[in-house]
Amino acid sequence: MMPSIPPEAPEKPAATLASSIGHIAATIDAEHFPSGERAALRRLSPDAPPSLAFYRFAFKHLPPDWEAQRNAWMAIVSGIALMCPRPHRPDRAAGLALAEAGYSEKRLERLLAAEGDTLHTLLLRAVRFLAAKNATCNWVQFARLLLSTGEEKREAARLAIAREFYRNHKDHKD
Template sequence: MENERTDIPSGPGSSALTDVARNLARIINRESFPSGMRAALRRLRPGQVWPMAFWDLALAHIPEDLLRSETQERQWAVVMQAMALMAPVGQAGIGLGTALARVGGDTMRHRLMRLVQSRDQGLEDQIRLTARLLASHDQAVDQTDFARLLLYPGETAVRVRRELVRSFLSACSKAAACPKPDAPVKAE
């Protein structure tokens, strides 16, 4: 089945985090989700006091152990912002690497590498940019990948990044949509 995910890492807390992120994506992408709340989530900025839309969702749907620190609050705010930016394109079972490959081109190869090589604030910025880019191409994605990139620690985070690159390259090779690094450049 094309939309079935087999690249989701397992480990301590991974199932809970994935379930929470999937539930948030489902809620934010609902047609009945208040447009004012979605707009507030889209306007989130680092360093600001999070709007009530964030707190309403966070306190109702994120377990306390996944929302203990200011860093976790900021990371969940970025995840919710990416989800809101993607609406109404929506949630799909298509992994982030595959979704970027479907959009195609050298730009996506560059975007993916920036995404998987970034850390901390840089990663948060790259997630926002990637969500905007995918939404502008009407490309749905499994939005839980945004949470996996930001919230998984250590070796699990490394596995997530590697799997994103693998899924991107696999989708590119199947569709012949992405140029190879050693492919000749066509003169115009």
């Protein structure tokens, strides 16, 4: 007889990015998720080594290949934790959320042109901006921006964010 999995055991994230992001957001935002762990995830920084809280979370909830892009996943997890409660809204484009919150074109330009750890840092700044405005968005779009490795895919991620930003932009400047 196979041992049964206790009901409190976390489900493994599914294979698609959208389902992985949904799982991560639901887990971090869950009422029973320890507030100390959520706070530790909020404090993750691209220029610091991962905390034990990140490793505990990563090995339980991130896709199996997360280690290949550890810093990008740290930024995703930290950003989702920063935007709690209700960090992920699949029906609300990231560019729309940035535009409606008054994010400036100059900041968007820097964000979309950035690479590597600079991208992670600037994305977390954008997330803090959204969190301060109690805004939420589709985290899959931010994840694609961070995780896309080919130039064509990275450009498609940039374009998706820029498209929704400019469709909804109200001439905010720095």
